[in-house]
Amino acid sequence: MEIIHNPAAMTAWSKVERAGGRSLALVPTMGCLHAGHLSLMAAARRRADLLAVSIFVNPVQFGPDEDFASYPRIFEADCLAAEEAGVDVIFAPETEVVYPPGFQTRVQVTGLSQGLCGAGRPGHFDGVATVVAKLFNIIQPQLAVFGEKDFQQLAVVRAMVRDLNFAVEIVGHPIVREEDGLAMSSRNRYLSPAERQAALCLYRALKSARRQAAEGERDCGRIIASLVTAIAAEPRACVEYLQIVNDSDLRELKKLTDTARLMMAVHIGRTRLIDNGYLLSKR
Ligand code: PAF
Numbered sequence: 001m002e003i004i005h006n007p008a009a010m011t012a013w014s015k016v017e018r019a020g021g022r023s024l025a026l027v028p029t030m031g032c033l034h035a036g037h038l039s040l041m042a043a044a045r046r047r048a049d050l051l052a053v054s055i056f057v058n059p060v061q062f063g064p065d066e067d068f069a070s071y072p073r074i075f076e077a078d079c080l081a082a083e084e085a086g087v088d089v090i091f092a093p094e095t096e097v098v099y100p101p102g103f104q105t106r107v108q109v110t111g112l113s114q115g116l117c118g119a120g121r122p123g124h125f126d127g128v129a130t131v132v133a134k135l136f137n138i139i140q141p142q143l144a145v146f147g148e149k150d151f152q153q154l155a156v157v158r159a160m161v162r163d164l165n166f167a168v169e170i171v172g173h174p175i176v177r178e179e180d181g182l183a184m185s186s187r188n189r190y191l192s193p194a195e196r197q198a199a200l201c202l203y204r205a206l207k208s209a210r211r212q213a214a215e216g217e218r219d220c221g222r223i224i225a226s227l228v229t230a231i232a233a234e235p236r237a238c239v240e241y242l243q244i245v246n247d248s249d250l251r252e253l254k255k256l257t258d259t260a261r262l263m264m265a266v267h268i269g270r271t272r273l274i275d276n277g278y279l280l281s282k283r
Contacts, residue, residue, distance in 0.1 A: 001079070001082065001083045001087055001088060001089065001090065002088070002089045002090070003079060003089075003090045003092060004089060004090070004091050004092070005091075005092055005093055005094065005097075006093070006097065007093055007097060007098075007138045010089075010091045010093075010138050010139055011138055011139070011140065013089060014052075014139055014140045014141075015140070017050055018140065022048075022049035022050050023047075023048040023049050023050065023142045023143075024048055024049070024050045024051075024052060024139070024140070024141045024142055025044035025045070025047055025048035025050070025051050025052070025141055025142065025143045025144065025145065026044070026051075026052045026053070026054065026135065026136075026139050026141035026143070026144040026145075026168075027040045027041050027044050027051070027052075027053045027054075027144070027145050028053075028054045028056075028131075028132060028135050028144060028146070029053060029054060029055055029056075030055070030056065030057045030058065030071065030186065031055040031056075031057065031072075031073060031074065031075060031078045031092075031186075032071075032072040032073070032074055032078065032186035032189070033077075033078045033081045033082065034184050034185075034186060034188075035176055035184055036147055036149065036175070036176040036183075036184035036185070037053075037081075037147075038081065038085050039173065039176045040145045040146070040147055040173050041053065041082070041085045041086075041087060041145075042085070043145050043171065043173045044143070044144075044145040044171070045085075045086055047143055047145075047171065048141075048142060048143060050088045050089070051085075051086065051087050051088050051089075052087070052088065052089045052090075052091060052139050052141060053082050053087045053089075053090050053091070054090075054091040054092070054135050054139065055075065055078055055090055055091070055092040056091075056092065056093055056098065056131065056135075057071050057073060058098075058127060058128070058131040059095060059099070059127075060099065060106075060123075060126075060127035060130060060131065061123075061124050061125075061127030061128045061131065062124075062127070063121055063122070063123065063124065066121070067187075067190075071186075072186055072189060075092065078090075091135070091138070091139055098131070098134060105130070106126045106127075106129075106130050107126065107129040107130045107132075107133045107160060107164070108125075108126045108129065109125060109126075109129050109156045109159045109160050109163070111249075112125075112152065112155050112156050112159050112249070112250055113125035113126065113129075113152075113156055115243075115250065115252075116152050116241060116243065116245070116250065116263055116265070117152050117153075117265060117274065118152070119241070120240050120241070120265065125152070125153070125156045128153055128156060128157070129156055129157070129160045132144075132157055132160065133160065133164070133166070136161075136166050136168050141168055142167070142168065142169060143168060143169040143170070143171055144157075144168055144169075144170055144171070145171045145172075145173050146170065146171070146172060146173065147172075147173050147175065147176075148172050148173060148174055148175050148276070149175045149183050149184070149185065149274065149275065149276070150274070151247075151261065151263065151276045152250060152263070154170070154172050155248075155250055157170055158170050175275070175276075175277070177203070180200060180203070181200060181203030181204075181207075182196070182199055182200060182202070182203060183202070183203070183273075183274075183275045185273065185274075187271055187272070187273065188271075188273075190270070190271040191268060191269070191271055192269070194236065195236055195268045195269045195271065198234050198235075198236035198237055198268050198269075199268045199271075199273055201230070201231050201234045201237050201266065201268075202231075202264055202266055202273060202275040203275065204230065205227040205230060205231055205242070205262070205264060206262055206264070206275060206276075206277045208226065208227060208230060209223050209227060209244075209262045209279055210277070210279055212226065213256055213260075213279040213280050217256070218255050218256045219254075219255065219256075220244040220252075220253050220254055220255065220256060220260070221254065223244065223256070223262075224242050224243070224244065227242055227262075228242060231266060236268050236269055237266050237267070237268055238266065238267040239264075239265075239266050239267075240265035240266060240267060240272065241263070241264070241265050242262070242263075242264050242266075243262075243263050244256065244260050244261070244262055244263075244279065245260070245261055245263055246259050246260065246261075247259045247260070247261040247278070250263075256279060256280060257280070258280050258281040259281070260278070260279045260280060261276055261277065261278055261279065262276060262277055262279055263276045264276060
């Protein structure tokens, strides 16, 4: 496995490999790799000859009061995990080479970025779209795999690729959960044991919404109200948003349809967790 820090060297590596007729898949990450990432890597591996993983904690997608400084960085352990997962190349640039002095360009996906996480994290998706565009240009993969846990991010990246004609196929990969249902996330390591238990209220909410849908409830307002009440019973939890949206354009739904997806952001103590899932159909 190669480890490349320099963008020009990364592009050169990609060009040489692809000139040999081999296809290249990318899994973009901010490191702190867990089983969810490994499953993205396995999905990418199945679809291409070569697998690149980027590890870059992207400052421009964090707000001023967010956890950029404290975001877990465990580069050595990540390299070992990536090597075991059969990764061919890690791209791990320094912040200063990604955003050198004078950097002044942003990619903005307007509509899809505004609601849900975009409402509570202004500028977050501009930061994501900007760095993903840069990673695509530097690494030049044919396909890239993103987790559905960040469902809005996946939608934003798909829109960017379509609107700016990137020749990269975007593959969404289902959420990987712990045995008790907690969606895997690098931020789960911030949770104390009591908060880890409290965090299960997100998965319980998803299961409750699915149960109500299966029993015939179609009124999204009533489902959301019941979930808000259930989560409010957990003293460590504070809801940022709970919405049922149409999964392609993320518009809020009043009546449940086959394309309905529950989207959640809940703070457990100081840790912000997100989760989501279909309610009626598994599409
Ligand atoms: O999902 C993430 O880890 C990040 O948002 C991404 C896509 C690597 C961009 O920094």
